[in-house]
Amino acid sequence: xxxxxxxxxxxxxxxxxxxxxxxxxxxxxxxxxxxxxxxxxxxxxxxxxxxxxxxxxxxxxxxxxxxxxxxxxxxxxxxxxx
Numbered sequence: 001x002x003x004x005x006x007x008x009x010x011x012x013x014x015x016x017x018x019x020x021x022x023x024x025x026x027x028x029x030x031x032x033x034x035x036x037x038x039x040x041x042x043x044x045x046x047x048x049x050x051x052x053x054x055x056x057x058x059x060x061x062x063x064x065x066x067x068x069x070x071x072x073x074x075x076x077x078x079x080x081x082x
Contacts, residue, residue, distance in 0.1 A: 004031070036074045043071045 002012070008024055010016050022030060075081070 036077075039067075039071055040074055 004021050004025060004027075005011070005014075005016060008021065010021065018030075
């Protein structure tokens with residue numbers, strides 16, 4: 001939320017609540033929900049892609065939580081099976 005606060009010109013010292021920042025910007029959903037939607041959209045793109053192209057990869061070691069784990073959690077929260 002600090003980025004959204006900076007858009008409005010707020011600093012941490014202003015102590016404005018996140019809900020108030022969202023209301024001031026007239027956003028209908030928070031940042032986390034937008035990320036979940038984008039992740040599900042990208043997952044749909046990856047499933048329709050040609051299998052020989054591969055999927056999203058990381059070049060520096062294995063992350064603590066895999067990208068597909070995030071997608072599975074998002075789908076489970078919405079009771080979606082894939």
